[in-house]
Amino acid sequence: MKPVTRFTCEEAFRRLDDYLDRELSDVEMASVREHLETCAACTREFTYEASVLTEMRRKVRRVDVPPDLIERITRQLGES
Numbered sequence: 001m002k003p004v005t006r007f008t009c010e011e012a013f014r015r016l017d018d019y020l021d022r023e024l025s026d027v028e029m030a031s032v033r034e035h036l037e038t039c040a041a042c043t044r045e046f047t048y049e050a051s052v053l054t055e056m057r058r059k060v061r062r063v064d065v066p067p068d069l070i071e072r073i074t075r076q077l078g079e080s
C-alpha cells in the first residue's frame, strides 16, 4: 500500500489554485482530491474557487488572441 500524505485544511487550501490549474505533482493532486472528498468546508471553498476561475477563463477566451501567439504557445507546450 502506498503511503498517502494527508493534507490539513490549510495545506489543501494553499494548493487549491494550483490544483485547479493542474500544476501540482500527481501525489499532491491526489492528496488534495482526497482531502476534498472528506472535508465539506474545503469542498465548498474549492467549488467557489473553481466557479471564479471558470468565469475568468470564459472572459479570457472572449479576448482575441493573435493566431501566431497560440501557435507559439502550442509549440512550446509540445517541446516541454
Ligand SMILES: [Zn+2]
Binding pocket: 008, 009, 010, 012, 035, 039, 040, 041, 042, 043
Ligand atoms: Zn479541509
